[in-house]
Amino acid sequence: MLVLLAFLLWQIGRKAWPGMLAYGPSFLVSSTWDVGRGQFGILPAIWGTLYSSFLALLIGGFFGVVMAIFLTQDFLPPRLAVVFRTTVELLAAIPSVVYGLWGIFVVVPAIRPAANWLNAHLGSIPFFGTTLSGPGLLPAALVLAIMILPTVAAVSQDALRQVPYRVKEAAFGMGATRWEAILKVMVPTASTGIFGGLVLGFGRALGETMALAMLIGNSNQLSLSLFSPANTLAALLALNFPEAGPREVQVLMYAALVLLAITLLVNVAGGALMAMASRGGKK
Amino acid sequence: MSTVQHPVIEAMGVARQQVPDLHRSSWEPRALRNSLLTTGAWVAAILASVPLFSVLYMLIMRGGSRLTWEALVDLPPAGFEMGGGFGNAIVGTVVMVGLAALIAVPTGIVGAVSLAELGPRSKLAEAVRFAAKTLTGLPSILAGVFAYASVVLLTGTYSAPAGALALSVLMLPTVILTAEEAMKMVPRITKDAAYGMGCTRSQVIWKVVLPTALPGILTGVMLAVARAAGETAPLLFTALFSSYWLIDGVRIKLMQPTASLAVLIYNFSGMPFENQIELAWAASLVLVILVLFINVLSRLIGRRRV
Numbered sequence: 001m002l003v004l005l006a007f008l009l010w011q012i013g014r015k016a017w018p019g020m021l022a023y024g025p026s027f028l029v030s031s032t033w034d035v036g037r038g039q040f041g042i043l044p045a046i047w048g049t050l051y052s053s054f055l056a057l058l059i060g061g062f063f064g065v066v067m068a069i070f071l072t073q074d075f076l077p078p079r080l081a082v083v084f085r086t087t088v089e090l091l092a093a094i095p096s097v098v099y100g101l102w103g104i105f106v107v108v109p110a111i112r113p114a115a116n117w118l119n120a121h122l123g124s125i126p127f128f129g130t131t132l133s134g135p136g137l138l139p140a141a142l143v144l145a146i147m148i149l150p151t152v153a154a155v156s157q158d159a160l161r162q163v164p165y166r167v168k169e170a171a172f173g174m175g176a177t178r179w180e181a182i183l184k185v186m187v188p189t190a191s192t193g194i195f196g197g198l199v200l201g202f203g204r205a206l207g208e209t210m211a212l213a214m215l216i217g218n219s220n221q222l223s224l225s226l227f228s229p230a231n232t233l234a235a236l237l238a239l240n241f242p243e244a245g246p247r248e249v250q251v252l253m254y255a256a257l258v259l260l261a262i263t264l265l266v267n268v269a270g271g272a273l274m275a276m277a278s279r280g281g282k283k
Numbered sequence: 284m285s286t287v288q289h290p291v292i293e294a295m296g297v298a299r300q301q302v303p304d305l306h307r308s309s310w311e312p313r314a315l316r317n318s319l320l321t322t323g324a325w326v327a328a329i330l331a332s333v334p335l336f337s338v339l340y341m342l343i344m345r346g347g348s349r350l351t352w353e354a355l356v357d358l359p360p361a362g363f364e365m366g367g368g369f370g371n372a373i374v375g376t377v378v379m380v381g382l383a384a385l386i387a388v389p390t391g392i393v394g395a396v397s398l399a400e401l402g403p404r405s406k407l408a409e410a411v412r413f414a415a416k417t418l419t420g421l422p423s424i425l426a427g428v429f430a431y432a433s434v435v436l437l438t439g440t441y442s443a444p445a446g447a448l449a450l451s452v453l454m455l456p457t458v459i460l461t462a463e464e465a466m467k468m469v470p471r472i473t474k475d476a477a478y479g480m481g482c483t484r485s486q487v488i489w490k491v492v493l494p495t496a497l498p499g500i501l502t503g504v505m506l507a508v509a510r511a512a513g514e515t516a517p518l519l520f521t522a523l524f525s526s527y528w529l530i531d532g533v534r535i536k537l538m539q540p541t542a543s544l545a546v547l548i549y550n551f552s553g554m555p556f557e558n559q560i561e562l563a564w565a566a567s568l569v570l571v572i573l574v575l576f577i578n579v580l581s582r583l584i585g586r587r588r589v
Contacts, residue, residue, distance in 0.1 A: 066327040075324065087332045093578050094338060095513025097545045098567045101552045102338050105345075105560075146334045177317040200420065207422020209516035214552060234424045234516070256428040260421075267420035 045255065049232040049262070052137055052212065053205035056144035060205075061198050063145070064152025065187075068194075071153075072160040073182055092150035100214030103143040108215070111139060140215040144208060148201035155200060155274070159193025160186060196273030203266040207259070209234040233259040339571075345561065346568030369566050372542040375443070376570075379518070379543060380511050382447035383454055388504055390451075391458030392493075395500075398459070399466035400488055412463075418456040426452040427517035435521055442521075443541040449517035454507035461506070465499025466492055498584050505581030509574045515545035544570045 067088060071081055115138065163186055171181040187194070213235040233255055394415075398408050430449035435441055469492050477491045493500075544566050551563035 063327055063331045066324055067331055070324045070328045075321070084328060084332065087335055090575065090578075091335050093509065093513075093574055094335075095515070095545060095570055095574060097513070097515040097548045098338065098342070098571055101548055101563055101567055102334075102341060104552055106337060106341060149331060177313050179317045179320040180313070203420050207420070207424070209422065209424040213516075214549065234422055237424050237428065253428065253432070256425055260425055263420060263422055263425075264417060267417055270420075271416055 045233045045236045046258065046262075048137070049206055049234070049259070052141045052144060052232060053202055055137070055141035056148055056205045057198060057202050058145075059142065060145035060148040060201060061152050064149045064197070064201065065156050065194060067149070067153040068156030068160055069182055069187070072157050073178070073186070088150050088153050091146065092154075096147060096208060096211045097214075099143050099147060100211040103139055103211060103215045107139045107142055111142070140212050143211045143215060144205050147208060147211065148205050151204055152197045152201040155197025156190070156194045159190040159197065162193065163189045192273055192276055196270050196276075199266060199270035199273060203263050203270055206266060207234060207263045209237070233262075342564065342568045342571055346564035346566075348561075369542075369544065369547050369562060369569075372544045372547040372566065373569070375542040376512060376544045379443050379446045379450060379541065380508055382444060383450035383511055384504070384508055386447065386451035387454035387458055387507065391455050391504075392462050392500065394455075394459045395462035395466060396488055396492075398463045400484075400492065412460075415456040415459045418452070419460070421453070421456075422516075423453055423514050424516040424519075426450075427519060427521050430517065430521045441540040445521035446518045446541060446543070449521045450511040450514060453514060453517065454511050457507040457510065458500075458503050461503025462496070462500045465496035465503070468499065469495045501584050502581045505577050505584070509577040509581070512577070513545060513570060513574050515543075515549050518543050518546050519549070544573075 067084070070076070071085055071088075075081075076084065167185060167189060168181055171185040176184070212232050237252055237256055237259070394411065398411060426449045429452060430445045434445035434448055438445070473491060473495065474487055477487045482490070548563045548566050548570070551559040551566070
């Protein structure tokens with residue numbers, strides 16, 4: 001296992017080395033991608049990765065945490081709770097390429113009118129700066145949000161269940177309403193675990209490839225607008241690898257290394273938080 | 284207990300005067316906020332379930348209408364051709380996932396045995412566990428990049444084994460972690476009894492621990508298989524795609540680009556032809572049914588243990 005991880009790093013690193021030597025750190029901050037002239041930069045892709053994942057985290061994280069509260073705090077008769085729980089788990093089981101297909105044919109047409117209305121009326125705000133012609137950042141982020149929801153919900157549920165029941169009873173005993181108990185007692189107590197779940201969800205969103213490759217529009221530009229096409233590191237790899245020349249492969253390996261570094265960092269941070277949370281729970 | 288006490292207190296004539304009015308008006312700000320939030324939670328939970336039903340609905344409506352016997356056994360159509368199917372992609376997916384399982388399952392179980400039985404507290408075990416956990420979160424496309432670097436560049440061709448290697452990298456951590464969990468669940472007493480009867484360590488592992496932990500291990504393997512079957516990204520530039528059968532007559536030609544359901548969906552979804560898009564939906568339906576079936580099966584196996 002260790003050997004595998006090391007081998008993986010070594011293989012990608014070895015292939016990326018010439019690319020790294022040739023382009024150095026400017027690779028990370030330049031924004032041109034021109035195969036013909038041999039100029040490569042992945043700043044737009046890094047930006048797109050972080051931006052789309054962050055948006056997805058906002059949406060998916062909110063719904064995920066609400067879902068976790070909903071499922072653990074006795075809102076539902078047990079049988080109905082099982083239905084919802086299975087629904088969320090099934091969401092996780094659907095392959096990402098199917099989400100991509102669904103995104104193209106359902107999500108994009110569904111939000112296009114709303115997006116274009118926003119652009120027409122509030123176009124001066126940078127978030128709504130362009131029209132949504134087809135694929136773009138917002139549909140990609142929406143689909144991503146659905147994909148990270150199960151991760152966030154599952155981890156948050158565990159965190160909420162670890163809060164001793166007595167703590168909640170004490171809150172009720174002091175006359176708290178149900179939501180006062182949840183928001184002021186349960187959630188703060190479980191916050192480390194929930195936060196860990198959010199970080200893990202963020203990590204998943206960063207590395208997610210297919211749905212994004214199909215939905216984000218693959219265009220190398222830096223934009224704040226929610227409706228413009230953009231690019232992510234993973235999508236960049238997926239779209240350019242099959243027809244890459246030797247020089248491009250080196251560059252793509254470099255990009256892969258950057259993606260690896262970012263996701264490893266996020267995942268390790270998430271794992272550490274979860275470990276902290278479960279240690280706190282056992283005390 | 285309280286039911287026993289109640290009549291007594293009642294009889295003493297104390298209770299009625301001392302208990303304050305416990306009725307809370309539902310228009311009081313705190314109560315109002317409470318019910319508003321409850322409604323909000325309901326709405327959010329239902330909203331969150333909408334995508335699943337929308338996906339399933341679209342799959343059944345658009346995929347189901349195209350899902351014929353022909354679609355299951357024919358070769359993919361070219362540009363303006365009508366008809367066609369994705370038989371070779373089904374075969375390709377099954378072969379690659381099978382190969383991947385052949386690589387990942389034995390390695391994973393051996394790894395788990397060494398983790399659970401041979402030295403659960405050692406530095407090495409800690410490091411391996413950490414590596415496995417990190418690999419669970421590995422973006423699937425990076426597994427593809429890895430397989431590309433180590434197999435495709437070496438052999439000079441896109442091939443089924445390259446795809447299988449990429450998938451096995453994704454399966455391995457799941458297999459190791461679940462198998463280790465399953466082996467930890469084997470009671471200490473059972474093992475001690477076996478040792479007491481004079482078993483050697485390898486006999487205990489082979490004849491006691493592994494059979495007892497089998498359902499748990501199987502669950503992990505199935506989950507890993509289900510995940511691998513749905514993966515697209517690692518196959519894009521390792522197995523690529525092909526419009527031909529993997530099996531030519533009697534010979535199986537593995538060292539050539541290989542079709543898979545997931546990549547077929549991806550390729551066809553971007554095409555401007557109605558026929559291909561319909562096929563993409565049908566293929567999605569097949570893939571989802573396959574994945575959900577394996578998932579449910581694994582859950583059934585897991586439940587029998589408990």
